[in-house]
Amino acid sequence: MKNIEIIGCGMAKAGKVVSNDDLSKIVETNDEWISTRTGIRNRRFCTEDEDAYTLAFDAADNAIEDAGIDKADIGCLICATISGEYITPSMACVIQKRLGLREDIPVLDVNAACSGFIYAIEVARGLLNGNGEKYGLVIGCEQLSKLLDMTDRSTCVLFGDGAGAAIVKLTEGGLYESFLGARGGYEITVEGAGPVRSKISMEGQEVFKFATFAIPKCVNALFEKSKLTIEDVDQIVCHQANERIIDHCVRKMKADPSKFYKNMDKYGNTSAASVPMALCELKQMGKVQAGSKVMLVGFGGGLTWAGVLLRLGDRS
Template identity: 50%
Template sequence: MDGLNIIGLGKAVPQKAFTNDDFSEFLETSDEWISTRTGIKTRRLCNINDYKSDENQLELAIIAAKEALKDSEIEADKIGICIVATATPTYAFPSTACLVARELGLNEDCMAFDLSAACSGFIYGLSVCKDMLSQRSRDTYALVVGAEEFSKILDFTDRSTCVLFGDGAGAAVVKLKEDDVYASIAHTRGDDKCLVCGGVANDKKLYMDGSAVYRFAIGAIEEVLKELVEKSKYSLEKIDHIVCHQANKRIINHVIRSTKQPEDKFFMNLDHYGNTSAASVPLALKEMQEKGELVAGDKAYLVGFGAGLTWGGILVSYR
């Protein structure tokens, strides 16, 4: 069986960081209230109230993609698939992926498209490109980007949601790896009540039932990890890393306790990025690489969950 191998990683975040104390200046909240309930201390945002930067989702996606391509040490003409996972594209069309392909100088026979699965988007994107790569020549690579600008859909008067999210992008260059273990899980349950945002050409903002999402997320992660182990025959004890969507520290801590795995197997960086939706997993992978925690030969279970409802996981190897 062919596995999925990550050979290059990149990231991009807005320049300006906003602390919990910054939010307390215009909301009835505090650093203690936010950090104890979520683990989040700061997040990067393109826009908030009167602060409007020139940064956007497309720009972040391009920067992260270029860095991943450089890190992979392959030529742009080797990329045959370009997928951008996003719920907050800069344009309804053209897709972010098409414009990323242009900026990177990818060949015109590269298939490029956006994928919308909210916070599960990067996981879904990896699974889709794995199947697509199996239909291409052996020397074809794929670029998968998670890029979000949630600041443009947040209601900054709603303290229960606006403090949770951040903007950012993460990217991975991937290829097939012969004779390697592989497993991919994806689930969908239609729901427009607990986590929803209006579509194109309206001014609707994000709504979330935090308690319902919390209960869903705990069950979703545990279910996905169990299914990944059953499908791959690769136990949690044998895996090097478990990288969950970075939504809430309490969610991940619950899974650490329930799986009885070492805490250092679960990387977390939501304290300084918040919930960056489809960007959170690749952002985490890039930081793991930068810190020397992700090394050649490592295998990781990546797990996502989010609006849709969607949830899923995938087993990947690194270089």
């Protein structure tokens, strides 16, 4: 199989900023309790004029512009999400129509929760190798605010809305390694279709233990497969669930903290959107660019984990 590289990134921030102090007026909590346990100080919720679909569209449109390609050249569209308004049509199909993409390409959603964007990267690689197309659009998008139980202070303070997207390009050779898996579990759940709106439920301690197992597992597996070391990689972009999780793993691996970007203080946990949003910010700040080696690591409901090690490519 040919490898892929990311040649364009885009993101969309929901319009309403919700601080820890704002939440303290709704549920029994405070800024110190939230920030010391999670590193989260703000998150963003969709306004009345926004939803998961508008965020996904904007992020995708920005990624296409950043990559410098024509929409007609996109050969597949994969959307990672757990918060689409419909079971069917998929969010990917809705975005395909809104973007005006071709009708003769594979278009589908992936549900791997917070690992979803990385799963979608791997799916896009397989589809492009199969259909002979050159470019794929991969989106991670969530509107988790509509799934929150605002009486549960252990979960309602964690999540936010956002979207990130990437244009991937099939390439000969290059750097690409992946490591994905799942163990099966109900530690994080959102109930299926029914007469009552579903809400997020989570066993926090079990998720923390799983996350601090999954990150080093992915990182070490990718280094072993690639024969690279952490010194060879420009950034390791982990799912932005909790600052304490990432810091714990950095200490456990005796790694350089500067290699691990964190932005959950601004956006909270945006599930499948968190990795592409963080990657996009890194690129906007000039911390990664064409030629940079980047590792993406996710963990989430399922319980799933996923990691890819790849290179950022040039604008086409």
